[in-house]
Amino acid sequence: MRKWWIGLAAAAGMALSGSAHAQKILIGCTATTDCASAMVAADEGIFKKHGLDAEMLLIGINSNIPAAVLSNSIQIGGPTSTVFLQSVDGGLDLVAIAGASIMNKTSNDAIAAFVRNGVEIRDAKDFVGKKVGAPGLGAFLHVLFRKWLMEKGVDPKSVNFVEVTFPTMNDVLKSGTVDAVLTAEPFVARMTAAGTGYVGARYGAELARTEPIIFYAASRDWAEKNPDIVKKFRAAIAEAAPLVNTDRDKAGAAISKFTKQPLELVKIAPPNYSEPVLKSEQLAWWIDVMGQQKMLQSKLDLGKLILK
Known part of the structure; x- marks a missing residue:
């Protein structure tokens, strides 16, 4: 059994519940700038604007995120491309729902x-x-x-x-x-x-690569049962991403608040570039690299990795 099957993130299990104003979701990410679009969407009220009551949860180790998603401790997580692919290869029914960050200079x-x-x-x-x-x-x-x-x-x-x-x-x-x-x-x-x-x-x-670093993922079952929430989440991330890429003050404040890092330290370097659109072919390089490192045991279907 692989390591990420154990060590679930210390998060309270939260059942999805609708309300008159917003729908509740819990989003789990590590203390990096890769989930900055979700941090900004939460901090700037963008999630609420799109009808979501979203709360960010800090998770220590990225490899714990898939198990936290499958246990419903969180509804959406920000696994790295490699953790996501290895999880799917290991039999976890996860699906990517939106892009978070990509590699650039x-x-x-x-x-x-x-x-x-x-x-x-x-x-x-x-x-x-x-x-x-x-x-x-x-x-x-x-x-x-x-x-x-x-x-x-x-x-x-x-x-x-x-x-x-x-x-x-x-x-x-x-x-x-x-x-x-x-x-x-x-x-x-x-x-x-x-x-x-x-x-x-x-x-x-x-x-000097340009592939995705982290993207937002959910269990396939949850995502397919909650298309309206996924649609709202995607819209909020699409609105927040340009702020991450162009507004250092708002991005820095949101990142500092979530990661508990001093603002002056966060603002030393810009956050990783946010790209909300995710395409299956962008994962092909990662699959090749992980194959070289003998990290995958099966042939993954690129067409099934991202929720349509």
Whole structure:
């Protein structure tokens, strides 16, 4: 049984209920800027405008999101592309309902393998034998880093990966629990300012991809039974996404509020680019990469991964 089948997010199970004013949904995401469109939609009243009473729930590890969705602890989650695909491959009946974030130059430049002081890492081969913390095994940053290692001629199996949540990365590095972490802004800037270590590799920038990072997903059963809610959710995300991409003040305030990160830290770097439209062919590259890493056991049907 795969790891993401266990460790459900600590969320109160909430039954979907209609009201005279809005319909209740709980949305689960990790402490990154990838779900910024949902954060802005909640903070700016856009969900309410579209008839939804939506609450955001902070989840520590991305790989816990599929199980939380299937248990109805949350109705909609923001899994990374890799976590979603591995979950579907493992038999979980999930479906993507809207896009959240995609890779672009800004987001790729923000990604880093951050190394603690006292450890010398300057090249891919230097990661061999090191303990590296990832915010979810099988999640976006982990799979992307493994792809980078493979392109550099390094076997990912030679690196010892462990799960570390974003908020605890600075502490585990300082304690020496891990040698490096796979992270992104604003955590890179925060750990640099704290004098914890340095950037060992900008592997996102080197790969320079444009595929989806995170998208919003639900159980197929819930989504098919609640088409009106899905339609309203999509409309709200479509309205919020341009604000994420153009209004640093509103995006920063919403991200800071949800992630519990200081606003001045959040505003150091722009949030990952929000793209509400998701196409099945955008997932083809991820499927190929995960196939190379032997993470998938079946042939996924691209036509069934996104709710029509």
